[in-house]
Amino acid sequence: xxxxxxxxxxxxxxxxxxxxxxxxxxxxxxxxxxxxxxxxxxxxxxxxxxxxxxxxxxxxxxxxxxxxxxxxxxxxxxxxxxxxxxxxxxxxxxxxxxxxxxxxxxxxxxxxxxxxxxxxxxxxxxxxxxxxxxxxxxxxxxxxxxxxxxxxxxxxxxxxxxxxxxxxxxxxxxxxxxxxxxxxxxxxxxxxxxxxxxxxxxxxxxxxxxxxxxxxxxxxxxxxxxxxxxxxxxxxxxxxxxxxxxxxxxxxxxxxxxxxxxxxxxxxxxxxxxxxxx
Amino acid sequence: xxxxxxxxxxxxxxxxxxxxxxxxxxxxxxxxxxxxxxxxxxxxxxxxxxxxxxxxxxxxxxxxxxxxxxxxxxxxxxxxxxxxxxxxxxxxxxxxxxxxxxxxxxxxxxxxxxxxxxxxxxxxxxxxxxxxxxxxxxxxxxxxxxxxxxxxxxxxxxxxxxxxxxxxxxxxxxxxxxxxxxxxxxxxxxxxxxxxxxxxxxxxxxxxxxxxxxxxxxxxxxxxxxxxxxxxxxxxxxxxxxxxxxxxxxxxxxxxxxxxxxxxxxxxxx
Numbered sequence: 001x002x003x004x005x006x007x008x009x010x011x012x013x014x015x016x017x018x019x020x021x022x023x024x025x026x027x028x029x030x031x032x033x034x035x036x037x038x039x040x041x042x043x044x045x046x047x048x049x050x051x052x053x054x055x056x057x058x059x060x061x062x063x064x065x066x067x068x069x070x071x072x073x074x075x076x077x078x079x080x081x082x083x084x085x086x087x088x089x090x091x092x093x094x095x096x097x098x099x100x101x102x103x104x105x106x107x108x109x110x111x112x113x114x115x116x117x118x119x120x121x122x123x124x125x126x127x128x129x130x131x132x133x134x135x136x137x138x139x140x141x142x143x144x145x146x147x148x149x150x151x152x153x154x155x156x157x158x159x160x161x162x163x164x165x166x167x168x169x170x171x172x173x174x175x176x177x178x179x180x181x182x183x184x185x186x187x188x189x190x191x192x193x194x195x196x197x198x199x200x201x202x203x204x205x206x207x208x209x210x211x212x213x214x215x216x217x218x219x220x221x222x223x224x225x226x227x228x229x230x231x232x233x234x235x236x237x238x239x240x241x242x243x244x245x246x247x248x249x250x251x252x253x254x255x256x257x258x259x260x261x262x263x264x265x266x267x268x269x270x271x272x273x274x275x276x277x278x
Numbered sequence: 279x280x281x282x283x284x285x286x287x288x289x290x291x292x293x294x295x296x297x298x299x300x301x302x303x304x305x306x307x308x309x310x311x312x313x314x315x316x317x318x319x320x321x322x323x324x325x326x327x328x329x330x331x332x333x334x335x336x337x338x339x340x341x342x343x344x345x346x347x348x349x350x351x352x353x354x355x356x357x358x359x360x361x362x363x364x365x366x367x368x369x370x371x372x373x374x375x376x377x378x379x380x381x382x383x384x385x386x387x388x389x390x391x392x393x394x395x396x397x398x399x400x401x402x403x404x405x406x407x408x409x410x411x412x413x414x415x416x417x418x419x420x421x422x423x424x425x426x427x428x429x430x431x432x433x434x435x436x437x438x439x440x441x442x443x444x445x446x447x448x449x450x451x452x453x454x455x456x457x458x459x460x461x462x463x464x465x466x467x468x469x470x471x472x473x474x475x476x477x478x479x480x481x482x483x484x485x486x487x488x489x490x491x492x493x494x495x496x497x498x499x500x501x502x503x504x505x506x507x508x509x510x511x512x513x514x515x516x517x518x519x520x521x522x523x524x525x526x527x528x529x530x531x532x533x534x535x536x537x538x539x540x541x542x543x544x545x546x547x548x
Contacts, residue, residue: 182534185535204431208403213407228402254400
């Protein structure tokens, strides 16, 4: 079993991590303006629609490419897999199929890289892998990264995109919220900088754990961020939600994030914040 | 007193309106109890009750999720579903417990944090995360007790104990079985099936090393049985606290850290 996985993974590990951010074909339709656009144009434009400025989601490779100095990213050597604690047959199959389809190992990549020459620990989540949900592997990688930051006395940056705790691993996923949060508490004791960057969408157990307790919380424009999902709230209160509810702009207005930063400005903003927190 | 019930039967028991609530336990376990109110910021949210209690000469801070015992009380307490202010009230008492070196006892019993417009506007996610953060770092012993429904982040917000105890027929889960079935299988009516799969019973959680001790209870809890259960919990609290009395504040925090740090097994590839 384990050997099989290694074989499957060996070639992908060597491959460059800049994956296709928008699935199949050469053309993509923008959800917001409905315009059909040549994918390469979108990719060269930070995955932003050149027509209306809407943000497409970013996968790990593309995110690292836009944030980390070229050739400086080194992924942590932490190759782990779920034990499938609830013994759901379909879950193991799903994970395998996703790995084959996306070339991602899991919903987060963690490592060390440089931002304008400043060394940082960086975690990037990916919506392409079970909606960026947090099970044991994600929880462990985030916690390991925080502990590495403490060990190496480095700042840590976490890009979030997540539907929340991963249902398929049940209560064990829920406990990853406690685990990651406790690790942040240690990071705070060590006096190190933690910046979280919330991207579309960030919900549930990720919002209610490490994403919301950073020293500085940034968000991309228009990102949907919340604890409870819209449908659950609508069902509970029996009414439609107001326009703009749970957007990054809504959170900024209510005082829960520090700043909304345009995608092309993110690297420079992070660089400045790291420098100013030294 | 042990029983063999299906996971779903336990879900029904844990949710039953007849089930004892946090204040019933607090009244029996502590020799004295005085409730104190408010988050000093926005309001006194009644889904979480805070206060001070004593067992013998020892003082405790109590933070408890409280469902209503009547319809009127349930409305007042939002059916035990906390808004952010509830968690912030709890955080205030956690900080205070450190100042007066009072161990913290939490009682967990909620369907989940309230999913409402106001709750989101006032940062439900941040409140839960901050509650866990405070629990992770507080330099006094913490004991968390799951007494009824421990559902989702709203329950875990009070769950970071050095020791976590759980009533035999209580449940503790990532989400309600209905929510779980609805997300995974797009069919909320498969809740029963979900309950059996989710590993939400005290025995499952003990086997997963998520809780430390199961407090036995019969299917039907009479007043006499409740006396026995609560004196058992009282003894457990006294034992745990006396076992921890020689630990330094740093050791107490580290003990809690290691407990949660090791949650969730994984396979190492290569």
